[in-house]
Amino acid sequence: MTAQKKLTRAEQKSLRPIQILDAAFEEFVRCGFTGTRVEDIADRVGVTKGTVYVYFETKEKLFEAMINHFSVPFQELLGITASLSGSATDRLISILGLLYEQIAEDRATRELTRLVIAEGHRFPDLIDRHHDQFIEPIITKVDALILEGVASGEFREVPVEFSDIVVAPILTTTVLRLIFDDRRVPTPNKEAFLRTYFDLLLNGLLAKPH
Amino acid sequence: MTAQKKLTRAEQKSLRPIQILDAAFEEFVRCGFTGTRVEDIADRVGVTKGTVYVYFETKEKLFEAMINHFSVPFQELLGITASLSGSATDRLISILGLLYEQIAEDRATRELTRLVIAEGHRFPDLIDRHHDQFIEPIITKVDALILEGVASGEFREVPVEFSDIVVAPILTTTVLRLIFDDRRVPTPNKEAFLRTYFDLLLNGLLAKPH
DNA sequence: TATAATTGACTGACCGATTAGTCAATGAAA
């Protein structure tokens, strides 16, 4: 049993928005925007629908607030990547490893991706935010690193406008997990997956360089 | 003006299910399952809601029928791949090229992927079908080809349980298009994309083999 | 060929259930 400190009304009230946001995340992920009932979100918190509407004007606003609330943690990662040192290869591998953890392994980010794919039509702002805050910085970073590697002679000359390809296994893992969850036989071993991913990325499939 | 042949009642009736299925595709893609109104589907065909229910028992059944209707064309591709010849490299490239066309470039397949990601929870059968008919055969095929390549000495020894990685750029292209549609600056040039994809896959990023 | 009888695809008004959003009343904390 958790030692549930008795809270003052002010404390309770200041916690409510986040409790509601967390509950909203679960429900919106489970049922999508239209399919989610505000009352189910309230139930999850242990309050009634009326309370939800004290804190959020409409279902739409609640949805948007929820997305914003769960979009933050990603920013830190972008900071870390700036402070890396070593060869271009080392830094590229480090970043891709971090991205894998953040995008493929973190449930919140994964489910956020689901919502972006599923509800993007209805919330164009969501798409724009997602592009500006997630995709664009990642691609820019990877682009830059590849260019550095090419400049230093570590990497072959490679068209930089296709950095998607380099990041692809990460997004693919995310999407396959979204679709098949635990249905697909073994959840692949992280270390082994990354080892193969990086090996293929750096050395390619062919037995001999031509 | 299209030369609209006057149809007999029987002809008209035999066309209806497909007209409705096509309209359902557009609406379900646009609004998701819960968000779609059966009446909007009917409007799109130019009939009323009642007519839709003449042909399909429930909204759920209509949704499932629509998915099945649009899932067929993929089967052909799997046939083609069986009849390829040449080196493992050539055949792998051929298959990946075909997959790219079918998965990333074909709108129906792409939007089907969206629905699988978005509505998978609600329709477990859908996921199973999708896995059995799409993912599984593809991965199996790619696995087999890689093993052949390894056996013949063309490819390096590579753990075969990670064929996802090889296919990843295709799924990633699909998903990025689903999210950003035409919002992302230029729709990348297909030939150039595939050239880079295959080059990276076969030769890797490093300047020298080590 | 002209006309009447029949069919059946389609309609649209309707029902019941659901749910977003409201607000006067409540009751516990301060």
Next chain:
DNA sequence: TTTCATTGACTAATCGGTCAGTCAATTATA
């Protein structure tokens, strides 16, 4: 006693699904 976070009953609107009725196309009859 006062305050105010919470309630829960309420409304208004939406939407899946139904079905008796309609009318144009078809078939039978004269």
